[in-house]
Amino acid sequence: MDLLDFTGEDLYYDEPSEPKVLELLQDAAEHYGDDEAERALYRAYFLAPEDLSVLVGLYRYFFYRHQLEDAMRVAERVLSVVGRRLQLDCDWPDLDLNRLGAAIEVSITLTRFYLSALKGAGYLKLRLGDPQGALDRLRKVQELDTADRIGAVPLLRIAEEALQANPA
Numbered sequence: 001m002d003l004l005d006f007t008g009e010d011l012y013y014d015e016p017s018e019p020k021v022l023e024l025l026q027d028a029a030e031h032y033g034d035d036e037a038e039r040a041l042y043r044a045y046f047l048a049p050e051d052l053s054v055l056v057g058l059y060r061y062f063f064y065r066h067q068l069e070d071a072m073r074v075a076e077r078v079l080s081v082v083g084r085r086l087q088l089d090c091d092w093p094d095l096d097l098n099r100l101g102a103a104i105e106v107s108i109t110l111t112r113f114y115l116s117a118l119k120g121a122g123y124l125k126l127r128l129g130d131p132q133g134a135l136d137r138l139r140k141v142q143e144l145d146t147a148d149r150i151g152a153v154p155l156l157r158i159a160e161e162a163l164q165a166n167p168a
Helices: 019-030 035-047 052-064 068-085 097-106 108-127 131-144 153-165
Strands: none
Touching: 019 035, 019 052, 035 052, 052 068, 052 108, 068 108, 097 108, 097 131, 108 131, 108 153, 131 153
């Protein structure tokens, strides 16, 4: 299976959002860099806690403000929300190729989004000084994406070097 091969499926930002949620996301974009952006994102989240555009907005807001622990919480929320939408019967540590294949049958774009979120969580763990947590997540992505279409292998190598340099 080629995780970059998708045709005709909408991406997360193509999904419809409630008008009020869209308005709040627009407010957040217009006020980026001040407290009003964060308030707008939180209000959007409370209105639509499983809207992927809202979750991505929160993730990016926290990531670019270097609020990495908050970004990590959002990444974990994304994995939970998307995992349910993919009808996964397990959390990411127990995901295997059979379950991944079933998820792809539901939606290849959401499956790729899930693996990208898992890779992002691995990167965040690395930045947060948890190379073992990073390795766990990045190895799982590598195990499921044998062609490295998601691009986890370079980060995996960095996490391995970080763990060797500072064993727990």
